[in-house]
Amino acid sequence: MTDVLIIGAGIIGAACAWRLAQAGLSVTVLDRTAPGSEASQAALGVLTFHGRPGTMPQPLRVLAQMSRDFYPAIIQELQEAVGEHVYFRQEGQLILAINDDDLASLEETLRVNRADGVVLEQFSIEEALSMEPNLNPEIAGALYSPNGAWVDNTALTQAIVRAAQKAGATFEQAEVTSVESHGGRVIGVRAGETLHEADWVVLAAGAWSGRIEGVPGLPVRPRRGQAYSVEGSYFERVIHSPRAYIVPKGSTQTMLGATVEDVGFDVTNTPEGLGAISKGAFEISPILETSTFAGAWAGLRPGTPDDLPFIGALPEFPNLVIATGHFRNGILLAPITADLVRQIVLSESATIDISPFSPAREFLVS
Ligand SMILES: Cc1cc2nc3c(=O)[nH]c(=O)nc-3n(C[C@H](O)[C@H](O)[C@H](O)COP(=O)(O)OP(=O)(O)OC[C@H]3O[C@@H](n4cnc5c(N)ncnc54)[C@H](O)[C@@H]3O)c2cc1C
Incomplete structure (x- = not known):
């Protein structure tokens, strides 16, 4: 037993x-x-x-913030426990409004996160572009989260x-x-x-x-997420828009995500799903349209009501x-x-x- x-x-x-x-x-x-x-x-x-x-209730934001704060120590603890270096980057994150319609959601993001004590900086378009030159110069607004991080999951x-x-x-x-x-x-x-x-x-x-x-x-129900990657490095940090997000994967690839679909236990990729990701990602960075496709995948997130x-x-x-x-x-x-x-x-x-x-x-x- x-x-x-x-x-x-x-x-x-x-x-x-x-x-x-x-x-x-x-x-x-x-x-x-x-x-x-x-x-x-x-x-x-x-x-x-x-x-x-x-879409992220307050108790969940508190939980998320606490868990995020554990990360640097956990990466260190793992390194000491098993001698493995897990790739973890804390370069921050940009949250974008691509067009004027997205600006209200950006303001709401700023208001709610600041009320929770999360540091978010309002960036001018020029500041965002100087941080990430491959961004679409036509974006409507940007927030910078210095706390944004990424790990090789x-x-x-x-x-x-x-x-x-x-x-x-x-x-x-x-x-x-x-x-x-x-x-x-x-x-x-x-x-x-x-x-x-x-x-x-x-x-x-x-x-x-x-x-x-x-x-x-x-x-608990499955909620499919499709994603794909392209060859090359275009960004230093994670970039979010309301319709897609882009994640630098080391210095060789860039990941683009993700759909949220209710299709049961089906983990196939679909042209419709990958097309929707592309549409959102190309709004963030038109340069990605000419990138080289590296591979696609899908997984089932555990969803609750x-x-x-x-x-x-x-x-x-x-x-x-x-x-x-x-x-x-x-x-x-x-x-x-x-x-x-x-x-x-x-x-x-x-x-x-x-x-x-x-x-x-x-x-x-x-
Ligand atoms: C495209 C995509 C992007 C995502 N991006 C992020 C992100 O950027 N950040 C983030 O925090 N999260 C992200 N997620 C969500 C994250 O992947 C999940 O929330 C997380 O992996 C759930 O972990 P889990 O251990 O509960 O489930 P899983 O990793 O699915 O593990 C469940 C395990 O249970 C096993 N199992 C199931 N049934 C049985 C059984 N009957 N008997 C024995 N074993 C069983 C399975 O084989 C599996 O190994 C993303 C998900 C997807 C699909």
Whole structure:
């Protein structure tokens, strides 16, 4: 019998495994495939507050800001734990209004973030262009976020898996079909014919979290994101517009993203999806129209009805912790999620009020 069994070895499950193993617990992570093969490798690694303010509720902005602040120390900790350098850049981020219609949303972004204490600077077009000369000179407005950062999420997830293993966690390949319970507590999970017994179960199966039997109604749904990359380096920092974003990937490639689509568990790329990304990205930088296509991919983000993650135990089963539904922000939110899950399992008081993320919350949006 293991202390904690985690379903899913994406960045969320792996980060939880790392923190729980560091706390001295025996931890087993089950994934039906290789760790980090799903959404956590499809992400673009932006460590900032996705979406416009209206689409990111205040509790989530607080959570995101806390998690972002953990990043420099975590990169250092991983380097020391497993000797791996994970590429992490903190050059800031530009948020653009491409046309006059976008200016209202830019002003709202400035107002809401400043109210939260986030530093955002208003840039003139000239300032934005001198920072990033490949921007469209016709843009209507720009904000600069010095806090904007980017991480190589694929390398990060693999480094976290290795750090968790080094701390004593075991990763096994197995597809979990159900969570098993008895007398108001979970007793483990079933994978094939095997019952894996555990004192605690953490459900971190990403977009598939709602498909596991024995878990009372968890409304997680897949939200496809398509993205692609082009050869060459065009920007130093992440650039956002309301319709697309551009992410420098090291010094050799540039990533362009991303769609948000409700098409079930389908991870194909479509001409329509890639076309929409191109349209948005070319508004930001027309020079990209003549760039060389390098490759496309898609992944399934774990969505929830109100776009807030699920972090917490279920009232029905106090030893079943849900850690999923991170939608567009799972890379950003992995550090704080892992800390909160560790606090729940160790019965420590939580660093912040996690009631907005309760898996038992009422939904105003359906
Ligand atoms: C195109 C795109 C761009 C993105 N960009 C960003 C970004 O810039 N910044 C950011 O913060 N986030 C971004 N995201 C979101 C981010 O990728 C996700 O929020 C995050 O990866 C979710 O991590 P996870 O561990 O919950 O899920 P996943 O990485 O999907 O991991 C879930 C794991 O559970 C396993 N699993 C599922 N069912 C079972 C089962 N029955 N038994 C065993 N194992 C199971 C799967 O095999 C998988 O390995 C992006 C996503 C996409 C698609």
